[in-house]
Amino acid sequence: MNRSAATGSLPSATLALPGLAALALWLAAFALACYTLEHPALQSRGSNSFWAFLLGSGRSALGQTLYEHADVYFHGGVANSSRPAFRHLFQRWAEVIAPNRHRHEEGISIFETMPWYRWATQLDPQNVDAWLDATYAASAIGQRPEFAARILAEGLRHNPRNYRLYLERGRLALRRSDWSPAAYALDVALRVFPENRPADDVEARQALLSLLNLGSFAHEILGERDQAAARLRQLLSLAPDNAVARTRLTELERGADTRAAALAYLQQTLTGEHRCARETDDEHDHHP
Amino acid sequence: MNRCLVIARMVWLDLLRRKDLYVLLILLGGLLLALLSLNVFGLGGMVRYVKDAGLLLAWLFSWILAISVASRQLPQEETRRTIYSLLAKPLTRGELLFGKWLGAWSVVCAATSLFYLLIMLVVAARGGRFEPLTLAQTGLLHALGLGMLTALALALSTRATQSAAAALAYVGALASYLIVPQVPVFLAAETGLRANGLLILYYALPHLELFDLRQRAVHDWGPVPGALVAGLVLYSLVWIALLLLLGWLGFRRKRFTRGAAR
Numbered sequence: 449m450n451r452s453a454a455t456g457s458l459p460s461a462t463l464a465l466p467g468l469a470a471l472a473l474w475l476a477a478f479a480l481a482c483y484t485l486e487h488p489a490l491q492s493r494g495s496n497s498f499w500a501f502l503l504g505s506g507r508s509a510l511g512q513t514l515y516e517h518a519d520v521y522f523h524g525g526v527a528n529s530s531r532p533a534f535r536h537l538f539q540r541w542a543e544v545i546a547p548n549r550h551r552h553e554e555g556i557s558i559f560e561t562m563p564w565y566r567w568a569t570q571l572d573p574q575n576v577d578a579w580l581d582a583t584y585a586a587s588a589i590g591q592r593p594e595f596a597a598r599i600l601a602e603g604l605r606h607n608p609r610n611y612r613l614y615l616e617r618g619r620l621a622l623r624r625s626d627w628s629p630a631a632y633a634l635d636v637a638l639r640v641f642p643e644n645r646p647a648d649d650v651e652a653r654q655a656l657l658s659l660l661n662l663g664s665f666a667h668e669i670l671g672e673r674d675q676a677a678a679r680l681r682q683l684l685s686l687a688p689d690n691a692v693a694r695t696r697l698t699e700l701e702r703g704a705d706t707r708a709a710a711l712a713y714l715q716q717t718l719t720g721e722h723r724c725a726r727e728t729d730d731e732h733d734h735h736p
Numbered sequence: 737m738n739r740c741l742v743i744a745r746m747v748w749l750d751l752l753r754r755k756d757l758y759v760l761l762i763l764l765g766g767l768l769l770a771l772l773s774l775n776v777f778g779l780g781g782m783v784r785y786v787k788d789a790g791l792l793l794a795w796l797f798s799w800i801l802a803i804s805v806a807s808r809q810l811p812q813e814e815t816r817r818t819i820y821s822l823l824a825k826p827l828t829r830g831e832l833l834f835g836k837w838l839g840a841w842s843v844v845c846a847a848t849s850l851f852y853l854l855i856m857l858v859v860a861a862r863g864g865r866f867e868p869l870t871l872a873q874t875g876l877l878h879a880l881g882l883g884m885l886t887a888l889a890l891a892l893s894t895r896a897t898q899s900a901a902a903a904l905a906y907v908g909a910l911a912s913y914l915i916v917p918q919v920p921v922f923l924a925a926e927t928g929l930r931a932n933g934l935l936i937l938y939y940a941l942p943h944l945e946l947f948d949l950r951q952r953a954v955h956d957w958g959p960v961p962g963a964l965v966a967g968l969v970l971y972s973l974v975w976i977a978l979l980l981l982l983g984w985l986g987f988r989r990k991r992f993t994r995g996a997a998r
Contacts, residue, residue: 532924538946542946544961545964
């Protein structure tokens with residue numbers, strides 16, 4: 449009786465065991481693949497990376513999509529939508545389902561954006577905007593400057609001659625009152641700043657002005673008055689109407705102790721520097 | 737109605753025998769585990785991306801399952817020649833069609849519930865949770881959207897082969913989900929004939945995007961008003977009835993030839 453029961457159960461056991469073994473092997477292989485994809489050896493070689501091999505140039509497009517998704521998270525899940533030509537019942541329903549108000553994540557919930565920045569930068573390490581936004585989110589909103597510095601260091605490993613990343617490193621150091629590293633980072637940014645930018649490149653011009661302005665603050669606070677004055681002169685040659693820079697230069701040339709005033713100006717500059725690209729006066733709500 | 741339930745039961749048994757569902761479940765589980773194992777700049781404690789990616793995968797897999805199950809029902813009966821024995825029974829073609837839809841829709845909904853359950857477990861393991869009422873609304877509207885999708889695929893399969901019906905259903909579903917909601921934005925830059933064409937598309941195609949509450953569930957926006965849910969239930973029932981009616985019109989006088997290869 450027992451023997452027949454044993455032989456009766458054999459076929460189902462012989463069928464189930466290989467299936468379970470195959471499933472276990474598949475899961476193990478999958479987990480191993482996920483682990484190895486995270487390995488630095490596969491992440492750090494830019495165009496020779498695993499993702500570049502797998503997706504080719506399509507990885508940039510996919511990375512950009514993930515970067516845009518991070519922006520949606522930054523805005524509390526609200527997608528950036530264009531204005532419709534008409535309003536109808538379906539749209540009113542859609543607006544109830546997905547409100548189009550403007551708000552930003554605040555505090556530690558900002559770190560929910562990080563997985564998307566991580567994937568965006570893994571797929572396209574040359575996406576400097578993604579590195580910069582992740583750094584800004586971690587430092588200015590998440591209040592984790594040491595974490596932001598780690599992100600920035602990784603971004604710089606992939607983009608060692610990008611002035612925008614050095615500018616952000618300088619800005620981050622200024623926020624932490626690390627004047628020497630700030631001055632160094634801003635000097636490097638100035639050195640790697642491309643010389644032959646087109647005259648109508650507004651973004652680059654604005655970045656150069658920021659570089660010179662922040663660099664002058666860092667040197668001024670460190671007591672390196674000549675270097676601070678040199679940056680202010682260069683800044684005034686590009687923006688002669690900058691009254692604050694002119695006043696500061698005059699004070700420096702007069703030989704006055706300007707460090708306290710520089711600190712005050714710097715605080716104003718750092719708090720007023722960021723402006724959300726989506727902001728419009730009629731639909732802004734930072735405090736949902 | 738009993739005859740419809742018998743047909744629906746056959747659809748369930750067919751899916752359980754085919755193992756599609758198990759493959760999708762294992763794949764979903766594997767992908768969710770992979771998500772959990774990702775290193776995000778050395779940070780921990782984030783859960784929203786797991787909810788987001790998990791629900792996206794549940795949507796994707798449920799659409800794949802809905803279209804593949806619904807589009808193969810009638811062509812498969814014809815290929816296996818079991819359609820003759822089915823039609824020889826005291827069963828109208830309308831009952832056969834409705835039973836097939838009911839079976840396909842209910843089995844896909846059951847599979848989707850399993851996907852949701854798996855996602856909830858993974859999210860809970862990560863230390864997060866969904867707001868229950870919002871998740872219930874998300875699931876309900878998801879199920880209604882799947883009802884429309886299965887009706888569409890089944891209606892197409894009454895006059896097309898399985899692969900053609902599936903392909904057309906994918907195109908229609910993706911257009912409804914991705915393009916139709918953008919029509920009011922496109923119209924801002926269009927005039928004349930093209931604008932009229934876009935308007936016709938806007939009203940003629942189903943609005944599947946309205947059945948997607950994933951962002952509300954992921955970002956904890958809370959439930960939508962009950963009146964809106966009731967409106968969407970009504971809207972989906974109208975579409976399901978319309979698509980099944982079209983399917984029935986295509987199927988009721990269809991002639992089957994013995995030996996015709998599909």
